[in-house]
Amino acid sequence: MSSEYKLKTPLEKEDLARLKIGDKVLLSGKIYTARDAAHKRLVQLIKEGKELPIELEGQVIYYVGPTPPKPGQVIGSAGPTTSERMDPYAPLLLDHGLKAMIGKGQRSNAVVEAIKRNGAVYFAATGGVGALLAKAVKSSRIVAYEELGAEAIRELEVEDFPLIVAIDAQGRDLYVEGVSQYCLP
Amino acid sequence: MRELDVSEVIPQVKKLCIEANYYIGEDVLEKLEEALTQEESPVGKEILHQILTNHRMAAKEEMPACQDTGVAVIFVELGQDLHLKGGDLYSAINEGVRQGYKDGYLRKSLVDDPVIERKNTGDNTPAIIHLDIVPGDQLKITVAPKGGGSENMSEVRMLTPADGLEGVMNFVVDRVRRSGGNPCPPIIVGVGIGGNFEACALLAKKALMRDLRDRHPEPKWAQVEDELLLRINRLGIGPMGLGGRITALGVKILTLPCHIASMPVAVNIQCHAARHKTAVI
Numbered sequence: 001m002s003s004e005y006k007l008k009t010p011l012e013k014e015d016l017a018r019l020k021i022g023d024k025v026l027l028s029g030k031i032y033t034a035r036d037a038a039h040k041r042l043v044q045l046i047k048e049g050k051e052l053p054i055e056l057e058g059q060v061i062y063y064v065g066p067t068p069p070k071p072g073q074v075i076g077s078a079g080p081t082t083s084e085r086m087d088p089y090a091p092l093l094l095d096h097g098l099k100a101m102i103g104k105g106q107r108s109n110a111v112v113e114a115i116k117r118n119g120a121v122y123f124a125a126t127g128g129v130g131a132l133l134a135k136a137v138k139s140s141r142i143v144a145y146e147e148l149g150a151e152a153i154r155e156l157e158v159e160d161f162p163l164i165v166a167i168d169a170q171g172r173d174l175y176v177e178g179v180s181q182y183c184l185p
Numbered sequence: 186m187r188e189l190d191v192s193e194v195i196p197q198v199k200k201l202c203i204e205a206n207y208y209i210g211e212d213v214l215e216k217l218e219e220a221l222t223q224e225e226s227p228v229g230k231e232i233l234h235q236i237l238t239n240h241r242m243a244a245k246e247e248m249p250a251c252q253d254t255g256v257a258v259i260f261v262e263l264g265q266d267l268h269l270k271g272g273d274l275y276s277a278i279n280e281g282v283r284q285g286y287k288d289g290y291l292r293k294s295l296v297d298d299p300v301i302e303r304k305n306t307g308d309n310t311p312a313i314i315h316l317d318i319v320p321g322d323q324l325k326i327t328v329a330p331k332g333g334g335s336e337n338m339s340e341v342r343m344l345t346p347a348d349g350l351e352g353v354m355n356f357v358v359d360r361v362r363r364s365g366g367n368p369c370p371p372i373i374v375g376v377g378i379g380g381n382f383e384a385c386a387l388l389a390k391k392a393l394m395r396d397l398r399d400r401h402p403e404p405k406w407a408q409v410e411d412e413l414l415l416r417i418n419r420l421g422i423g424p425m426g427l428g429g430r431i432t433a434l435g436v437k438i439l440t441l442p443c444h445i446a447s448m449p450v451a452v453n454i455q456c457h458a459a460r461h462k463t464a465v466i
């Protein structure tokens with residue numbers, strides 16, 4: 001049976017070790033946003049041995065490109081984007097302390113391996129529910145690459161952000177196991 | 186002959202862009218409710234519940250249901266007895282899109298050069314405009330914002346007549362299988378069959394404009410739609426690809442006559458954030 005957990009960032013390895021695929025997690029605390037362009041830059045800096053604009057240890061990256069906020073809103077509609085595009089960059093970030101990623105859709109074998117190797121987790125947020133997820137965001141500020149616009153790195157303060165464990169620290173993958181459980185011949 | 190100043194088109198298109206993104210259609214909501222009663226996976230149920238809550242919340246708070254407010258796909262039916270004056274229709278439509286995406290706080294998701302620079306155009310133009318000339322003196326405009334996640338999972342295949350109905354069905358089901366969770370299931374599957382290479386792609390998109398609750402007027406095709414939906418929902422992909430009974434909410438087919446040597450098929454995948462709004466001027 002799947003369980004429900006409340007977690008707070010920064011994430012500890014022990015917190016993640018007990019999570020199983022299919023578990024529901026309500027995440028609170030600070031998380032970062034980053035998409036393709038920001039990932040490319042972060043990976044470049046790591047390869048050059050330079051300092052990163054954000055601390056990765058124990059942190060969570062959310063793959064999102066929100067709509068512009070209306071006056072008075074903290075953030076616009078803010079659902080996950082397809083994670084696949086971040087697959088080439090994710091393993092290196094995981095090897096440098098990143099503990100969880102939030103996105104939608106399957107990950108490559110290399111990412112699953114890096115998750116296992118580092119005791120990390122991949123959370124699925126529901127795609128297309130940007131209005132609902134925006135409600136769980138309490139503050140938002142740009143911390144790097146402002147010039148990238150919607151692709152800048154933001155620090156979000158979230159409260160009870162609803163997630164599902166899609167790939168757990170043991171490397172089990174709900175995109176594979178869930179589908180085979182419900183697939184009919 | 187009736188005359189219409191194209192400047193009247195601008196506020197209409199603007200309004201449609203905003204409304205399409207804020208208010209998901211009743212037909213989609215009804216099917217999602219139905220899906221919630223049929224889904225067996227606990228994770229799947231949780232996701233369907235979130236989707237329904239989201240779509241209602243977006244309408245209430247007047248904000249985009251999904252952050253990918255897409256490319257503005259616009260179907261125009263122009264009555265042949267209507268005389269448009271005061272400028273060009275395409276510019277007026279694009280101005281409406283520009284204003285709608287700005288004033289509606291929608292995300293600008295278009296790049297100018299598709300490969301080399303890929304620089305954001307800044308105002309979500311140009312729209313993709315399909316124009317049909319029809320009898321009458323009215324102008325009918327449908328705005329259908331389309332996100333990248335589901336559009337990327339779409340495909341055209343030039344089947345041969347020997348592939349038959351089974352070949353068509355296998356292609357459609359396989360296209361959905363290979364898409365997994367990427368197009369944000371539960372999806373709606375638009376299928377265009379016949380015509381030629383480019384005509385079937387447009388048909389597939391037009392099929393997605395049908396009311397999700399309707400039945401194909403031709404019983405033989407209604408039956409194929411039912412059979413395809415059944416097969417797709419046996420795949421087990423489920424809501425968001427995490428496993429479950431409900432992968433698709435519906436399959437919509439449109440057909441055209443085609444060449445004796447051809448059998449083109451297009452599959453246009455639509456996510457649960459199925460958005461389109463129509464106005465008649």
Ligand code: SF4
Pocket residue numbers: 079080081127128129251252253254331332333334335367368369456457458
């Ligand atoms: S596939 Fe649809 S629901 Fe999912 S993120 Fe894209 S536009 Fe939104």
